[in-house]
Amino acid sequence: MCGMMEDMPKTSARLLSLLSLLQARRDWPGADLAARLEVSPRTVRRDVDRLRELGYPIAAVKGPDGGYRLGAGSELPPLLFDDEQAVALAAALQTAVAAAARVPGMGEASMRALQTVRQVMPARLRRRVDMFQVTAIGPAEGGGADVGMDVLMALSGAVHAREVLRFDYDDVLRKVEPHHVVARGGRWYLVAWDLDREDWRVFRADRISPRIPTGPRFTPREVPGGDVAAFVTSRFQGSDGADGWPCRGEVILHAPIGAVTPFAADAVVEELGPERSRLVLGAWSWPALAARVGAFDADVEVVGPPELTSAFAMLARRYAAAAGRMS
Template sequence: MATPTTRLLRLLSLLQSRRDWPGRVLAERLDITPRTVRRDVERLREMGYTIRAVKGPDGGYRLEAGAELPPLLFDDAQAIALAVALRALAASGVDVAEASAQALTTVRQVLPARLRHRVDALGVTVAPAAATVAPDALLAVTAAVHASEVLRFRYGHDDGAPTPPRRAEPHHVALVSGRWYLVAWDLDREDWRVFRLDRLTPMMATGRRFTRRDLPGDDVEAFLAARFRGADSGTAWPCTGAATVALALREVAPFVGDGHAADAGAGLTRVTLGSWSWAGLAALLLRFDAALTDVEPAPLREAFARLGRTASAAAGAV
């Protein structure tokens, strides 16, 4: 049988895991009587936890956020998850590395020895994100998204050149491959745009609300995937073509990415690839540094001809 202290901790863990708990369900989970549940709830209230009685057919309890922060309780899985999350923040792109390290130290100090040893064993190396975003900028943009408030900002590129203010209706903030992006309706260009948050500097809040528009496809992940491929919608590349490469399949297959490679016999491989442009697709095929035949379609062959002329001119200029 669990000790009163263990039972109290289990009760607190349950109350933290979801919004409302019927008293009968808590009693069943803890294998105690409803009367004991009421008594344990009172003990938690005395410790500083704000627990409100919920009216209803079964009655119940809700753990509220109080004015003061009482001791938090994490079970083993939650403690490990928190430690992993804090260590992985370096790859999130938000400039909170120092704060996350301090938070991890604070959490570690209050963990029991058995969990502290497990957390210390998480000696992983996390590669930093491609670009970092200031926490204040992230909070300002996400607040505008949440409030459906028109966002004013300056958007600069890597050269740091000043840019005029922009206005947009912010709809989604997404983290993709270590970079933070804002998906928004650009009010000046009257079209959907994707902005990198590390290049975006929010200006004073406008207070102007807007009615949310329907994102094309109603799927932010699919929308971003299409834009990153140079398309307005869908997951296919705007330009797709094929060629027979004078290399064996085993030499080609590891480098086709999301394309397709098939054995064409006689040491040849038929490769199908996609890209954001025909010139880009031709460059992808040229990287195999092997003879190419049966190139399709015609726009891809024309791109090879243009690249050939550019390459010849570059070679003559050496």
């Protein structure tokens, strides 16, 4: 009996691997499956029978080599996930919520899908999925650096447990109070209070090497502004707080609002008349802000602040000098 119990985990893992292979392509020769799983063809046949007993529609494929095909039955039996697949699924469905702004209903549908899949998972995997919480900022665009699921689970686990986390970051030991795991622009980040520097930091997860065990529990602080998405966005825009761009100004453009709004991005636009629009916007620096306004190809009245007026004057001198050199 003891030997049978020891073999059960191996058999379950092999069944999961077999199911993954059958899902990967349409037809599989039996010999190829046996080679991939490093078992005999007879064992493959027994495992196929076990999956059929669980309700998976696996058909035998006729031919010189024989083989198997996973059907697309109208009703699926309970799904099988290993730990990494479960966490990856939770991450994908949670980050999909950020796409709701572009695709109506996607966020709600993603959460329903997560709840549906969660119900058919074993209790152990449900706990891991419930522990993994991510704040998604915007759609997942771009190709970020790979991060191991073990790292993401370590970060999310420390956030969930409210325990101090130690990790190596670019070969420097950091000690932090972890607060949020964030997905932004195809990358993963950890938002945390750095205990040594006594300040908030945003760490790239692909550079983190967690140290185990975690430290004592802590009472979470509130991120500046109270909104982690706004805080992280402001940090990427160069601000030290949660107020967005470090340089913000207000101008009046001699252009209709219909010609301004499509190119305003995150700016605030207000119609003042048929050919006048108020624009409040930000940038990394005052010259960059002035250049951004100039891109609208319209006459400009600067409302403020004085730094923006000075930036326009500086750019005017710079552009005039450049034009003079070409004449």
